[in-house]
Amino acid sequence: MPVITYREAVTQALTEALDSDERVFIMGEDVGGYGGSYAVTKGMLAKYGPKRIRETPIAESVFVGAGAGAAMAGLKPVVEIMTINFSILAMDQIVNHAAKVRYMSGGQLSSGVIMRTVTGGGAGLAATHSQSLEPWYAHVPGIWVVTPATPYDALGLLREAFTKDDPVLFSEHALIYRLRGEVPEEHYTVPFGQAAISRRGSDVTLVAYSRMVHVALDAAQMLANQGVEAEVIDLRTLRPLDMETVFQSVRKTNRVAVVEEAWRTGGFAAEIASQIQEACFDYLDGPVARIGGEDVPQPYAINLERATIPDAKKVVNELAKVIGLKVTA
C-alpha cells in the first residue's frame, strides 16, 4: 500500500475533485501563488489556473459567504480558511447562513460548501493562533464537522465531503501534516458518522478526535506497558456523531475517558461524557473522565504551552486520578 502524508492526502482529495468535477473550485487567502499557508494547494494555480484556484482578499466573511452562495447555485466550492481562529470572522456566514438555508427555505435551498481549515495549538503561536474551536461548530445543527486524525481518514473523509449537499467544516490539525500513513490504491471513502477503533483493548476506553487520537494511542502504549489494555476510539466526525461505537466499547471496558484539545469547560468531551452516562450508566465502574485543554488562553512560552495541551502522561495521570486505575505516567 502507498504511504503518504496527511498533507498529501488532503491535496490528493482536492486534486481528484478538481480533475473530475468542473463545479469544483478552491478559494481563500494565499491558495494561489503562495500555495496555501500549509502548502496544501501548492502548484495548483499553475495547473488549474486562476478561475479554479482563486486568491481572495483577507476577508473571511465574504469569501466564506461567497462559497456558501455559489454552492446554493449548484457549484462545489472549497474555501480555505487559513486557520480555525480566523473562522470567527466568518462565523455569521457559517452559522447564520450556510448552516441555516436548507431549514429556513423549507428544503428548497442547500449550501454544500466545503470549508477547509487548520486547527490546534503546539506551534508556539500563542493565544489567538492556537485554538481548537471545532466544538463551537459541532454545536450547530445544519453543518458537518470533520476532524481527521490520519492520512487514510483525511483522504477518505474529504472525498466523502465532496458528495455532501450541506456545509462541511473540514478541520485539519496543524501538527500532523507530516504524519505518514498507508492508503489503499483502490478508491475508497470514509462515511461521516462512523467512528474508528484505532486500537483494541478491554480494560478502558479512550475517546478522542483529531490529533488527540495520537495522544490517546501513546497513552495506550504506556498503559499496555503496565498491563492495562486501552481501546482507542477515533470519532472522525463530531457531527454526525457515532456514539454507538463508543457505547459498545464502554459496555465492554466499563471505564472511559474522553480526550480533546479544546478547552475542557463546555468542550465536546462534555457532550460525549453526558451521552455515555445516559446510555451506559449501569456499565460504568467509575466516573467518565474528561481530559481537555487547560482553561487558559494558550500561552507562548514552550513550558507553559506544553502544560496546556493534553499529552499521554496527562491522560494516564487523569485515569489514575479520576477513575482510580492503578497506573502511573
Next chain:
Amino acid sequence: MANGKKAGSQKTAARVTKAEGLELYRIMKQIRVFEEASASQYMRGRIRGFLHLYIGEEAIAAGAIPLLAKQDYITTHYRDHGHALARGMSPNAAMAELFGRATGSSKGKGGSMHLIDANIGMMGGYAIVGGQLPLGVGLALANNYKGNDSIVLTFLGDGALSEGEFHEAMNLAAIWKLPIIFFCENNLYGMGAPVSEVFAVKDIYKIAEPYGIPSLQVDGMDVLAVRDAMRDVVRHVRQGNGPYFVEALAYRFRGHSMADPNEYRNKAEEEFWKQRDPITSFRAYLVNELGVAEADIDALDQEVDAEIEAAVKFAEESPEPDLSELHTDITA
C-alpha cells in the same frame, strides 16, 4: 454611465405604455394591501415574531425587480415581502409563511424575514443585517463561473452600510467584476438610528467610487425613476461590466417593525414623505399623463383586495406544519 450620478426624475423619465404602467401600479398596490393585511393579522395575534412592513417603499421593488430575467437571482434583507411579491411569489404562499403554516413558501419554517422561492430565484430574505451580501456575491460568482449572463440583485438597508460584510462584499465583487447590483434602500433610518448620525459618508451613493464601482442615486418614491435608472444598470451589469451600486431614497411609513412604537421621527418629516406616497402619485400619473380611466384603476384595486383577502383566508385555513417537519430539512 458616469460614476456617482443622480438619476432623472419622473418628468424626464422614459414613458411606459398603459399596460406597463398598470402592471407597475398593480405590483405596488399588491404589496401595500398585503402589508396592511399582514399588519392587521399581526394585531390579531395570527402572525408572530418580527414583522417589518414595506409600506412607503413599494416603488423600489416595483421599479427594479420586474426588469430582471427569469434566471436572475435576488437576495435581500428581512424587510422582504415587497421583493418576494414583486418577483412573483404567490401572496398565498407568502401569507401562509407569515402565519407559520405548512403551505407557506418555506413550509412555515422561515417566517416573515426569510421568504424564499427557489423556483423564481428569490434566494432569500436574510435577517442578519448585511448577511445577504456575501451570499449575493457568491451567487454572482456562480453566474460568472458558469459563464452565463445572469445577474444578482442584492438589496440592503442603509443600516447595512456600516457592516464589515458590506465593504468585504463590495471589494470582492469589484476585484472579480461580478454581475451583482448592490441596491441600497436608504429609508434614512436603521431602526431608530438616523443614517446621517451613524454613517460617515454623507452622499451614500459615492461610497462605491473608491471601489471603482459605478453608482447612482435615484428617487425611491418614484417607480418610473427607479425603473429607468435600473434599466441601464441591469444592462450594464448583464453585459459583464462588473457590479453596480444604486441608492434609492425612500421612507418607511410605519415603524421599523410592528414592535416599534416609532417615537424617534418627527411628524413633519413623516408627513413630508407621506405626501409623496409612491402609489398615490403614480395613480395620478396614470390618469393624468397616460389617460388611464379611473374606473380601470378601481377595478384593479378591487382585484388586488380580493386577492389578498383570499390569501389571508388561504393562510387561515391551511394546516400548521406537521410536527415531523421539526427534524426535516436540516441536512440531507
